[in-house]
Amino acid sequence: MMCAEVENRLDVYMDRELDPIAVNEIASHLEGCAACSSKLSQRAAFRSRLRAAARNVPGSADLRRRVRAQIGSEDRTPRAWSWRTIAVAAAIVLALGVFSWHTGQDRYIARVEDRLSPIMRVGLRDHIHCAVFRAYLFRPPSPAEMTRQLGPAYSGLLPVVEAHVPSGFRVVLAHRCSYKGRNYVHLIARGGNRLISLVITKRGESEAFERDLRAVASGSDLSVYSSDARPYNIAGFATTGFLVYLVSDLGEKPNLATLEALAPAVRRVLL
DSSP: OOHHHHHHTHHHHHTTOSOHHHHHHHHHHHHHOHHHHHHHHHHHHHHHHHHHHHHTSOOOTTHHHHHHHHHHOTTOOGGGSOHHHHHHHHHHHHHHHHHHHHHHHHHHHHHHGGGSOHHHHHHHHHIIIIIIIIOOSSSOOOHHHHHHHHOTTTTTHHHHHHHHSOTTOEEEEEEEEEETTEEEEEEEEEETTEEEEEEEEEOOTTOOGGGTOOOSEEOSSOEEEEEEETTEEEEEEEOSSEEEEEEESSOHHHHHHHHHHHHHHHHHHHO
16 A cells, blocks of 8 residues: 555545455554655544543533534534534544444354354454454554563463464564453564464363364364464464464465464463
């Protein structure tokens, strides 16, 4: 994508009003373009200042009524507005936008995961929630920052993923995340417009791949399972305490092969 096209779409990108393909294209451009990344940072900082200003406004029962009245009044010019009123109005608009984004995201996830077994939905949801919809608004964090965000228990995953992702991919985000109340460890690698997620979550007492699926690969002490939820492929395995997933748009065989290459080192980190 060209800079002019990206710049014209930055606001809708930040509002999460684009489809996942467009989000990936813009995120890929931002990763390699310092000028567009800087403009995005400036717009995000301005929105943050608006939110901060709105938080300092004492709430009242008729706050929304007064803001709507001021917005809809024909005899008031923008010059007559106080900055505090503008901040409150902007915060309300932003809040409604976030609500709309979450609703669209949940509907998309529900549609894509419909064909999957419940245990495979666990990994897919976090990939779509974080890697596809949230993407990342700024330049990828440094390895030191990603290590800090993972925490001591999971920091060893970063070099493991960097060593085993396909050629042309690099880790752009590593952190702890959550969706619908479930916590995850999440590492994202990008190669052009393609995405790979390693998703790890604590295993529930009744959760087991073999209850719903047949293993596609088995070793002496490891069974790997795979599912297709186009355009995404999911492969997973379980340890005593964790469910581990690799989710990507690589295709079923490359996705499965990548997880099999990762599995031994990931298991050692999780012990």
